[in-house]
Amino acid sequence: MSEVFEGYERQYCELSANLLKKCTSASLLGGEQKKQKVSEIKSGLDAAESLIRKMDLEARNLQPNVKAVLLAKLREYKSDLNNLKNEVKRIASSNFNQAARDELLESGMPDSLTVSADQRARLLMSTERLNKSSDRIRDSRSTMLETEDLGVSILQDLHQQRQSLLHANNTLYGVDDNMSRSKKILTAMSRRMSRNKWIIGAVIVVILVAVILILYFKLSK
Template identity: 65%
Template structure:
């Protein structure tokens, strides 16, 4: 299994366990503490989603057999993340219902609040919404940048593997060329030796022929 995937998986499991344990505690909180914990829960879920995306990218870069196993794991993690998001939505809805009950009970009756207080409340709400949108946009940009970085790293890894394979091929070709040179040198030496042997044999035959011819001429 990929060491990178295992690292992301370990981080996700720890984060998921913490978020799951936090949900029952949030249900018992009220007011600002509840809002703060809900915000922390949402941030944790965004981080968990980012880890799942990283695991998905890493799994898809592996061999088919490994990829199939890891993608099956990811489906379980995605289902777990969806359950946590539903829990967050439920807790947020409970907060809104409680606020509406307070308004109907007159504890936060806007009609009793001054115009200035209402204006300040609306302005603060608008600023919070704008800040929330900016944070969401920043997170979206960060995730896109992170995914691009992971993609570039994968491309570089593939290029490195290609270069290493090409280097191994060149080394093998160089070894074959060296062997071929040795074979050619050996063949050249044999041909040279055979040439001298043939020359010696031809010289011996010519000498014998001339000797035989001389003997015949001298007896005639």
């Protein structure tokens, strides 16, 4: 795993959690305060997008097996960033004109309580949606870490298998060398045996000739 990527990843997770909190607080504000908070969130989104680009660039420069795991993480982070952007758009679009809101409050319309109830319901829904997004990010991160550990374990097993195969290959080479030497020794022994047979045969012939000659000379006398 790349330490550079992990550094960017930690920064992004911290920034994402901070942006979720700001989105929740921005939903409870109005007027200029909400505009200012939305502006801060947008700046944070730009920083988060920059971190994702850096992580993407770092991941693509790594080995294929590690790159695949990191790119899967990036897809989750990009999805999380898109959810944050959509939430910011929703918050910004709900920031209606302050004067109209004041006029509505001053008019004392009977359904003003209904409007407030609807706003509270939307805020509760937004908070719940943000909490679910945060939970999904944590779950996705946990899944990615488990996948990463599994990938590392598989790579270690493959490395051990490769070492075993190399050891077996070296053993086979050693056996082949021993067989070659044994074959040479057997060939040399076979040649010596053949040579000894010819020598013994020649000695027997000489002895027989000598015996015949001795008998011949004795009989001739």
